[in-house]
Amino acid sequence: MSVTDIAQELSAELSLGSGQIARTIALLDEGNTVPFIARYRKEVTGSLDEVQIQAVADRSASLRALHERKMDVRRLIDTQGKLTPELAAAINAAATLQEVEDLYLPYRPKRKTRASVAREKGLAPLADIILQQPELIGDASALLEEYALPFLNAEKGVDTSLEAYAGACDIVAEVIAEDANVRGNMRASFFKRSSLGAKAVDAEKIAEKDPNGVYQLYYDFNESVTKLVPHRVLALNRAEREGVLRVSVDLPYEQAQADITQVYPVKATSPFAQLLADAMEDGYKRLLAPAMEREVRVELTRQAEEHAINIFAANLRNLLLQPPLRGKKVLGIDPGYRTGCKLTVVDETGKYIVSDTMYLHQSDKAQQLLRKLLAQYNISVIAIGNGTASRETEQMIANLIRELEQETGESGRIGYVIVNEAGASVYSASEAAREEFPTLDATQRGTISIARRLQDPLAELVKIDPKAVGVGLYQHDVDQKELAAMLERVVVSCVNFAGVEVNSASAALLKHVSGINTRVANAIVKYREEHGPFKSRDELHKVSGLGPATFVQAAGFLKVANGVEPLDNTFIHPESYNAARGILEMLPAGEKGKAVRPSERVAQFRQLIKLQNSLGRTNRSNRSGNAQGAGEPAAWADIAAKVGVGLPTLNDILENLEKPGLDPRDALPAPILRHDVLKMEDLQTGMILQGTVRNVVDFGAFVDIGVKQDGLVHVSEMADRFVKDPLSVVAVGQVVQVRVLKVDMQRGRVQLSMRGIQK
Template identity: 80%
Template sequence: MTPEEQSKQAETVPVTPKEVELRVTELAQALSKELGLARGQIERTIALLDEGNTIPFISRYRKEVTGSLDEVQIQAIADRALALRTLFERKVDVRRLIEAQGKLTAELATAIDAATTLQEVEDLYLPYRPKRKTRASVAREKGLAPLAEIILQQPELVGDVDAIVEEYASPYLNAEKGIDTSLEAYAGACDIVAEVIAEDADVRGNVRASFFKRAMVGAKVADPEKVTEKDPNGVYQLYYEFQENVMKLVPHRVLALNRAEREEVLRVSVSLAYEQARQDITARYPIKASSPFAQYLVAAMEDGYKRLLAPAMEREVRAELTRKAEEHAIAIFAANLRNLLLQPPLRGRKVLGIDPGFRTGCKLAVIDETGKFIESDTLYLFQAEKAQQILRDLIKRYDITVIAIGNG
């Protein structure tokens, strides 16, 4: 059933004012299960973040509020809180936009509320998103939507197929609208069907899953005549004739392919044959072989996949591959930098590091000659005798000869 048909058969659902903002308590409850932290900790941390406090400030100077959460945990809370708030706000916005068109049904509202990712929300909104003129919109303007609905429903009729097809097309023939033959009528109706199928949220979800599992990433030289000019040293020669499954493609190859494409050396593609995705579509739109209109549904299905759905999935897969590859590159860089920073500061010398602090105490750490962590402690300046004893014990126990003091 098309979105137009659904809107005629169901009452619209208003967006109530209380649904416009996600409460911190609800946010904290969701994040508590996800991150394995106490709800109170998360609520207080979100409150500090909402006040504009930075993560380093919170982790260092608001330990008593957060329950001693470290920077990594606070960053995780900040990231997930932002993601959930963005998702919630987009749900509200999508519901409002669809309601403004008078097409928000109870079923659709429930589906939007149940969506767990932005992509799911966008898939549900896609059929209602204002579009530039498309082949389907032109066909709708010509009044071919009812014929498209017949193709989708595939009534099983007995009789001469050609005669039945001509009979159902005849009411839509209109020379003024440029529909002179039944072939032209069915061509326009198939354009509508192709768009309906390509914008169906269930179909997109199934095809997306298949793309991320079975699609092939391929690359070939963009212009054979200019390849020596664009890639004089043959840096990308390995990828001149390249093809690999999307799940096996390692991050550094993704980045290399992206660079080669930016430098106009290669043309990169992500593809999944229609035959491999066909079942994902027919699961939602089964073909009735006995229907005179089955041939049109089959044609529209393939056209919708190749012309509309596959290109959209290719963009999504490439964007996701790039995101993961960049995150992996950053993680590798961070690990290398960490190893560099954790090199022993003074070869052959044990070092006592002191991070000054009054209210939360001075943090102490001892490392050995190789830079390996040995022990840590905390002393408070307002407990002078105890602080001196802690320092003397550490210096004597580990034979400390170098003390490094931070700038506070």
């Protein structure tokens, strides 16, 4: 299947030009990564973003797999000598893999079936007669006996006409069940008109398998498959696996009968009518219905898992792209009762300084230790893990902050953040953590991770399995291979979106950069350790295993701060350095004797071109009497042509010259630093609070408002309008204002609302 054919087929589906798609597929086939194409090949793709490029990659791969399967099926049928021009045309026209498999089903090698046994007895011609439904005049019983007579054969075990017709009907049942048109009709009905039901197993097993009644909602459950929401599908699957429920899919036989008779009509005047009707029902109940039920369950599960994975991926992306807390020393605290709270201080770059332990029950000693660390290292930010004893630790920190403010008369200098410590223990026990901190124990390494998560969430969270970061809800119920692939894709996208400082990045971070694998990432770190910091991007050529092709894919995402080439600290790709220098030469010089930064000169340049273009439009309008239509200013096109790049690349170069060292994460709101603790008892209905979104699920979002338990904003309370998808309103890490609706002290639950208070 040619690239052109794929592009034409996908154009309408993806709402993209066939040329865009064809050029994008060509770039992918050359081995270019999605982040690289999205950022540095905009002229080729027509400025497609990563989501669109990934869609092209996924769908083109699916179409190629479909084409391969079509060729394989044609070959397999042809080797049997049964490939007719009509069948070949039907296979070629099949739009889905399922249609291809339906067409292949009658020719697929099978284990022994009732129909195959009947065929061995020579009953296939009799089955054909039943299917043809000849309309005959005379006594029906006599006619049936007459037609069965030639097929009676004692040696083959066909002694009576009843046995002959029983075997023939087995063949008819299989023929009907394997007919591609019947299966197509039946599939459509199952997906539109069937219902999914669940029943609890016997009471004794329920008491054993579901003692807390987690699945009580589904003990007697029935719902149309068209109305089933993803989280219910996953819950039903889980309950079925745990032996709590029996789940089935049902379609009324009347509907199934109508679907079959569209292809195999029953002629009331034929003596074979009842035989066909009986074979039809047998074929449906014994063969078709179980197959369709499996298909429905598989497809419902696939859709539900895809939905759950996409929500997890969106939450993970928002978590990874939380803005770094730059230029701050951080005191990390991993709370605990029996073994005490582990304390670790890291400097502004995340470098480990010192660690200690305090015990909550020894409050005076703990306060003294905290005061000492805060003063000695001039710490203004404290990161508290949200695990066991988190709230007690928070109370102690809040009391200390209050005392320090009273003593110094300075408020707001020290703040704390409750940090999600999910996965910190996984990292602390990992080989990478042991290599980085060989002299520290696992608890100390975990505390360092908590502190660093606040300083740079992306750099720290890439060190652990994305499934362990605590922003999913059904991650254990979905296909683990599909989940891992999607989450890896998200991590790669985030790392390349933010860019990586090559002299400070860990191998765990570097391996996600476009074009770089684990081996090359380790080689970069090794080179850095042996030769000191990289002075330029060009020096990357000296790294073992980092060849020219890898350099092209990776260089733009690897930044070198304070190097010999200022452009190395931007997203401008080395292949565009000449264009960037050409643009710099065009920038206004500024007043004589007064230094003007390039970023300011770029801003002045934009204003100048905007003014020139505006004057040009006015003059042209005056001359022609017509205003010019909207579009790219001619001046920009002229400049792009002069420096040898397209307009998208020109705009990217200007943006990076304006904002050297740009980190897109810095545009997001910083984490909320708290100075005092809030208790559940303090909450009152109607109270307006500021909180941070911790997790987004199908039915709403969980928001940290500073009390022990995250509050729930149900999807119906997210906005003053109907909200179908919570992710369209909120994101993990987003700071929101909420109103307290209800506090359930006994169950430890807080209901919140965002209606009427969001800007």
